[in-house]
Every structure is written in structure tokens, then in C-alpha cells.
Amino acid sequence: MAKHLDLEEQEQLDQIKHFWAQWGNLITWVLIAVFGSMAAWNGWNYWQRSQASKASALYEVLQRATSAGDAEKIERAFNDMKDGFGGTTYAAQGAMLAAKALFEAQKVDAARAALTWAMNDANDPAYQGLARLRLAGMEIDAKAYDQAMKLLDSTFPAALVPLVLDRKGDALVAQGKNDEAKALYQQAWKAMPDRMEYRQLIEVKLASLGVDATALANPVEVTN
Incomplete structure (x- = not known):
């Protein structure tokens, strides 16, 4: 009876070995892809949260500079936002805020540059459209x-x-x-x-x- 069980177990073992020899590599690569995707997704989420947190801090700097009417600091804060965190909503919002403040400070070229960036590179079509509208208004003012x-x-x-x-x-x-x-x-x-x-x-x-x-x-x- 024990010998029969040993033979049966050996047969099952041989079947497993044969199966693994035929499909083992594929299964391994599939598992690597699955777990790699999970790790990449978690890493992406962490990166996104990190980017948003840093962009939020810069947006606060931009807001304070706007309240103080510090045009130079406004330009610097916005440039840092678009260069380092251009894919965030904060950068799109910052472009509109900076453009308004710079225009009021009579820095028309700088305001136009902020709006042009938002029109072309903002991550949200709504902000792109708003920037385009504001640019059109500036062109009307300039009789263009x-x-x-x-x-x-x-x-x-x-x-x-x-x-x-x-x-x-x-x-x-x-x-x-x-x-x-x-x-x-x-x-x-x-x-x-x-x-x-x-x-x-x-x-x-x-x-x-x-x-x-x-x-x-x-x-x-x-x-x-």
C-alpha cells in the first residue's frame, strides 16, 4: 500500500515537473509583470502625492507674493512651479493667478508668458481655455x-x-x-x-x- 502511494506521488511529482518545465517561465514572467505593475502603481501614487504637496507649498508662496504685490517674487514662484510641477493643477491655477497679478503690475510681457504657458501646457482643458480667453482679451486691448x-x-x-x-x-x-x-x-x-x-x-x-x-x-x- 505504501509502495503504491509512493508511486502515485512520484507520478504526480513528475507531472508537476513536466508542467513547470513547459509553463514555468511564462508563469514567472506573468507574476513579475503583475507585481511590477503593482509596485509601479504604488510608486506613481506616491510620486503624485509628493508632487502635489510640493506644488501646493509653492502655490502658497505665490499667493503671498501676489498679496504683497511683489512682481519679482511672483515670477520666480510661478517659474519654479511650471518648471518643477507643470503637470499639477496647482501650476495651472498659479499661471492664472500670476498672469493677473503681473498684468496689474504692468508687467504685460510676463503676464502674457504665463498665459501662453497655461494655454499650451496646463493639464486641464478648462484652464487652457481660460488662458486663451484672457490672451484674446489682451490682444483686443492691444487692437490686434x-x-x-x-x-x-x-x-x-x-x-x-x-x-x-x-x-x-x-x-x-x-x-x-x-x-x-x-x-x-x-x-x-x-x-x-x-x-x-x-x-x-x-x-x-x-x-x-x-x-x-x-x-x-x-x-x-x-x-x-
């Missing part, structure tokens, strides 16, 4: 209307489309093309949610062009 329209003819997230229409209307008004501007303002007004405060600004723009926005909300039906 063709360049402004070129920026505004790009693709934007759907939520920003009403603001794009509004900004195009601004460019047209600046050129004296009031009828074309009026049509774009009307589209922008209709596309915005009723409670959006910015809508009131468009109503003022329409009123200056002789259009009553309330008429857009309640069009008069024509009866035969």
Missing part, C-alpha cells in the same frame, strides 16, 4: 483684432463657449462692427444659465447696442 479672433476660433470646452461668443462680440464692437457683435452677444446671452451673474454684463452690452435682453427671453409671437 485678427490675432484675438484667431485665438477665439480655437476649440474650447463647451462650458466656455458663451464666454467665447461674448469675447468675439467685444472684438467686433472695438472695430465698429456693431451688428455682427449684437448677434454674438445675443447668442452668448441665450447660451448662459439664467442665474449666471455674467449674463447681466452681456445685457448691459446689448442695451448699449439698442437690444432689450428681456425681449430675447420673451419673444413676441406673430399671429396671422
Whole structure:
């Protein structure tokens, strides 16, 4: 009986050896790939958390520099953010904050550079679109209307489309093309949610062009 069991065990052992000889390498590589992926994922998460923490600290430095009106420190903090942590949301937010502060400090070229970086390299399409909108506004201020329209003819997230229409209307008004501007303002007004405060600004723009926005909300039906 013991000899029979020994033979059976030997047969099972031989089968295992044969199986491992045929599939052992593949199984080993699969396990290496699985555990390697898990380690890489954990490492990636740790790296992401580390990047976000460091970027957050720099963003606080940028905020303090903005409050103090220290343009040189604003530029330095933002440059450190985009160079070291450009893939974080903090860098995109920092670009918008820095651009506003630098523009107010009359450092227009530096503000433009921050917005251009955000437009091209921010990790969020919303921030890219906002930067493009702000750049278009700067071009309008500089009377570079063709360049402004070129920026505004790009693709934007759907939520920003009403603001794009509004900004195009601004460019047209600046050129004296009031009828074309009026049509774009009307589209922008209709596309915005009723409670959006910015809508009131468009109503003022329409009123200056002789259009009553309330008429857009309640069009008069024509009866035969």
C-alpha cells in the first residue's frame, strides 16, 4: 500500500515537473509583470502625492507674493512651479493667478508668458481655455483684432463657449462692427444659465447696442 502511494506521488511529482518545465517561465514572467505593475502603481501614487504637496507649498508662496504685490517674487514662484510641477493643477491655477497679478503690475510681457504657458501646457482643458480667453482679451486691448479672433476660433470646452461668443462680440464692437457683435452677444446671452451673474454684463452690452435682453427671453409671437 505504501509502495503504491509512493508511486502515485512520484507520478504526480513528475507531472508537476513536466508542467513547470513547459509553463514555468511564462508563469514567472506573468507574476513579475503583475507585481511590477503593482509596485509601479504604488510608486506613481506616491510620486503624485509628493508632487502635489510640493506644488501646493509653492502655490502658497505665490499667493503671498501676489498679496504683497511683489512682481519679482511672483515670477520666480510661478517659474519654479511650471518648471518643477507643470503637470499639477496647482501650476495651472498659479499661471492664472500670476498672469493677473503681473498684468496689474504692468508687467504685460510676463503676464502674457504665463498665459501662453497655461494655454499650451496646463493639464486641464478648462484652464487652457481660460488662458486663451484672457490672451484674446489682451490682444483686443492691444487692437490686434485678427490675432484675438484667431485665438477665439480655437476649440474650447463647451462650458466656455458663451464666454467665447461674448469675447468675439467685444472684438467686433472695438472695430465698429456693431451688428455682427449684437448677434454674438445675443447668442452668448441665450447660451448662459439664467442665474449666471455674467449674463447681466452681456445685457448691459446689448442695451448699449439698442437690444432689450428681456425681449430675447420673451419673444413676441406673430399671429396671422
